[in-house]
Amino acid sequence: MTSQPTQQIPVIVLAGFLGAGKTTLLNHLLRSARGTRIGVMVNDFGDIGIDAMTVAGQVGSTVSLGNGCLCCAVDASELDEYLEVLTRPEARLDVIVIEASGLAEPQELVRMLLASENRRIVYGGLVEVVDAAEFAATRERHPETDRHLAVADLVVVNKADGVAPEELRAVRETVTALAPRGAVVEAAYGRIDPELLFDRVVPEGEIAGQMSIEDILYGSEDEEHAHPHAAYDTLSLSTPVPLHPRRLMAFLDSRPEGLYRIKGFVDFGAADPANRYTVHAVGRFLRFRPEPWPAGEERLTQLVLIGSGIDAAALRKELAGCELDGPDDAPDEHSMWGVLRYVPQPDEEPREDTP
Numbered sequence: 001m002t003s004q005p006t007q008q009i010p011v012i013v014l015a016g017f018l019g020a021g022k023t024t025l026l027n028h029l030l031r032s033a034r035g036t037r038i039g040v041m042v043n044d045f046g047d048i049g050i051d052a053m054t055v056a057g058q059v060g061s062t063v064s065l066g067n068g069c070l071c072c073a074v075d076a077s078e079l080d081e082y083l084e085v086l087t088r089p090e091a092r093l094d095v096i097v098i099e100a101s102g103l104a105e106p107q108e109l110v111r112m113l114l115a116s117e118n119r120r121i122v123y124g125g126l127v128e129v130v131d132a133a134e135f136a137a138t139r140e141r142h143p144e145t146d147r148h149l150a151v152a153d154l155v156v157v158n159k160a161d162g163v164a165p166e167e168l169r170a171v172r173e174t175v176t177a178l179a180p181r182g183a184v185v186e187a188a189y190g191r192i193d194p195e196l197l198f199d200r201v202v203p204e205g206e207i208a209g210q211m212s213i214e215d216i217l218y219g220s221e222d223e224e225h226a227h228p229h230a231a232y233d234t235l236s237l238s239t240p241v242p243l244h245p246r247r248l249m250a251f252l253d254s255r256p257e258g259l260y261r262i263k264g265f266v267d268f269g270a271a272d273p274a275n276r277y278t279v280h281a282v283g284r285f286l287r288f289r290p291e292p293w294p295a296g297e298e299r300l301t302q303l304v305l306i307g308s309g310i311d312a313a314a315l316r317k318e319l320a321g322c323e324l325d326g327p328d329d330a331p332d333e334h335s336m337w338g339v340l341r342y343v344p345q346p347d348e349e350p351r352e353d354t355p
């Protein structure tokens with residue numbers, strides 16, 4: 001007898017040097033979380049606005065690590081202990097963010113997460129926050145910055161409000177060259193679109209455009225730091241025609257730099273009739289996860305792509321080219337290999353308790 005698959009909780013690592021704006025970004029995420037339940041693990045959450053945490057309903061599910069650098073102070077078993085608390089079903093968390101101390105080696109934390117025995121989590125990517133104004137000086141003082149950027153999935157060039165446009169462009173160019181795997185976004189006061197990191201859960205009864213409690217408390221923008229939002233383009237696709245695994249992988253492998261986020265479900269048709277594949281991409285980070293089709297549910301591929309400066313019409317055309325084109329276009333037995341490379345290994349899968 002099979003049981004419902006357990007939804008794994010993505011764990012995102014938020015890193016960056018002292019004062020880059022990690023806590024500010026985290027506060028922004030908590031404030032704009034709406035229905036999404038974010039669990040937070042930080043070294044010291046004294047800096048995080050308790051109001052923001054209360055609004056996001058997080059107080060009960062926050063774990064403070066107390067002292068010092070997360071990676072040095074916490075060995076893998078301790079990290080697992082904290083994760084075990086945060087991933088209890090009663091916490092009902094949708095995503096966990098770990099703010100690494102400004103001095104921590106994020107790679108070490110990522111390694112610990114990938115090696116974690118907790119079956120309820122999946123590593124959700126590394127976000128590096130850099131201070132645009134201090135970028136050159138930080139690199140000089142901390143040459144390891146380059147190494148951190150090299151493994152980042154999303155780089156937030158923060159404090160964009162504090163530098164001239166040409167300096168910002170130069171920082172962005174350097175960061176882009178140093179972070180070949182990562183998407184690069186600019187921000188002031190960490191105000192990135194939360195959808196770059198996780199799917200927002202719209203609470204039942206909330207109508208788009210309705211004032212929420214957060215809007216009332218904080219205003220829909222922080223007026224004191226008003227800064228134009230980066231223009232994000234969103235492209236949605238919903239089709240009953242299955243996608244060809246090989247062509248979809250070719251599309252994903254060559255996805256343009258400005259495409260920050262992809263999420264949704266994919267139907268690979270006869271290549272795996274039993275399962276739909278959830279897809280989650282942030283920057284160059286990509287994960288697929290098969291899960292049985294819910295009984296009675298229409299078999300649709302549903303994707304949302306978010307980016308900036310992307311050619312939506314061209315992407316739509318490329319995605320249409322991934323659709324199966326009649327019986328002669330049936331995928332062969334090896335065509336799923338490219339997809340399966342991005343599925344968590346069996347020992348990373350949640351263990352199903354079968355009655």
Ligand SMILES: Nc1nc2c(ncn2[C@@H]2O[C@H](COP(=O)(O)OP(=O)(O)OP(=O)(O)O)[C@@H](O)[C@H]2O)c(=O)[nH]1
Binds near residue numbers: 016019023188190
């Ligand atoms: N001008 C400007 N100031 C910012 C921005 N983001 C954060 N700050 C300020 O920079 C300071 C440091 O921000 P934090 O969010 O505490 O930085 P952090 O990376 O969490 O710092 P540590 O916890 O020390 O590693 C605070 O005074 C923030 O208000 C920004 O985009 N522009």
